[in-house]
Ligand SMILES: Cc1ncc(COP(=O)(O)O)c(C=O)c1O
């Protein structure tokens with residue numbers, strides 16, 4: 001069997017149809033959209049068309065869409081930009097212990113500017129309790145940042161309910177929806193959200209481009225100083241091929257959602273059940289409220305890193321939680337937040353499915369996992385089971 | 390992240406498993422990451438380490454280091470084996486990534502513990 005990619009939560013391959021739309025903007029349509037001449041005007045037109053398309057898919061207006069270099073920058077702009085803008089109203093921010101570092105570390109960095117940060121706990125499935133959100137709100141709370149779906153364990157947060165709480169209390173609500181487009185319906189009106197971050201490379205678009213939805217009337221300070229692009233919110237010449245590609249990728253993600261989700265869920269459930277049939281395995285994340293392509297399991301007595309290497313050797317690409325933390329020896333902050341012991345957290349691997357995966361691949365991967373787990377356990381110093389020689 | 394030699398030892402570990410009636414056993418846990426290596430040795434009357442086995446709960450570097458260590462130790466006299474350092478283990482593997490250097494401690498320390506256990510039993 002060929003190499004098998006099951007790390008779509010880290011990034012996805014570029015869709016052919018997306019590349020096709022991008023090509024002219026990598027070649028002949030190279031103008032700067034801020035230029036007055038026709039090279040620029042032509043590109044400006046395409047840029048605004050892409051903006052309109054994405055706005056309409058998201059249920060926003062074009063004026064509410066701001067392009068960035070990806071999810072990380074969108075999260076930073078949302079959190080730092082709004083916190084600074086609201087500094088005179090209050091200095092308290094609420095977020096959760098399972099956020100991506102693009103959110104968590106950004107909130108914590110604001111402590112240096114005198115902000116107070118409450119990091120909410122989660123239950124054993126990695127889910128936030130809306131009641132905890134309610135209780136954490138103080139008079140000086142200005143911002144609430146909760147992810148839509150978790151990148152490591154796939155747990156989908158009750159963001160609609162949390163959004164209501166934010167609105168009742170007149171607090172800005174930011175959603176990191178980077179893992180959501182293509183996997184879940186994302187509509188800013190339904191979510192009653194003020195700020196929402198997206199990244200194209202998670203839904204078969206190009207890397208290095210994303211967007212921040214900023215609800216009309218929401219004041220946020222810009223972070224980059226320069227040419228005043230994106231209505232002053234994000235200076236710097238726009239990544240035109242990237243933005244054009246993101247628009248196409250988003251269009252496809254929305255139109256194919258209905259077909260995609262059940263197909264992924266069927267693969268996911270087969271993979272989960274196959275893993276759980278092995279001994280001393282635990283499913284991480286929520287049993288039902290989870291991303292359609294996310295599988296995250298802990299195998300006792302072995303380390304996730306060793307298991308990944310072993311899978312990699314057999315041509316299967318998986319991850320230990322988040323691409324950014326591989327190579328570090330710290331167990332996942334998400335699994336620890338969900339109350340898992342360090343030892344069990346170390347045995348976790350994530351397989352995230354995508355468009356090109358098949359049942360056949362799932363069955364092959366299950367066989368490879370079983371072989372690898374058995375082998376690693378047979379030489380593990382803490383395993384006493386029947387794998388012993 | 391790892392070089393070919395490390396991967397080769399990881400994928401085909403030498404001397405992994407248990408030993409019946411070992412002459413010395415050492416078990417060491419790594420305080421930094423919680424990983425654990427166990428080393429078993431069989432020593433003959435001349436003080437030569439005739440057989441060595443390991444079991445490791447740990448990362449790829451820890452498993453490869455354990456495997457490499459057993460290769461380095463087999464056939465050596467206990468007085469020589471005790472001198473083997475974690476740095477030599479890592480060097481013999483062609484180097485480890487900086488954040489993984491501590492992983493080679495495990496195997497080297499577990500061997501030292503096994504040698505001490507053997508010597509204690511001799512008394
Ligand atoms: C939930 C979440 N937020 C933010 C990011 C960062 O996005 P980007 O890679 O586009 O900077 C990622 C992906 O890495 C993610 O999964």
Ligand code: FES
Nearest residue numbers: 422424448451492
């Ligand atoms: S990370 Fe613990 S031994 Fe390598």
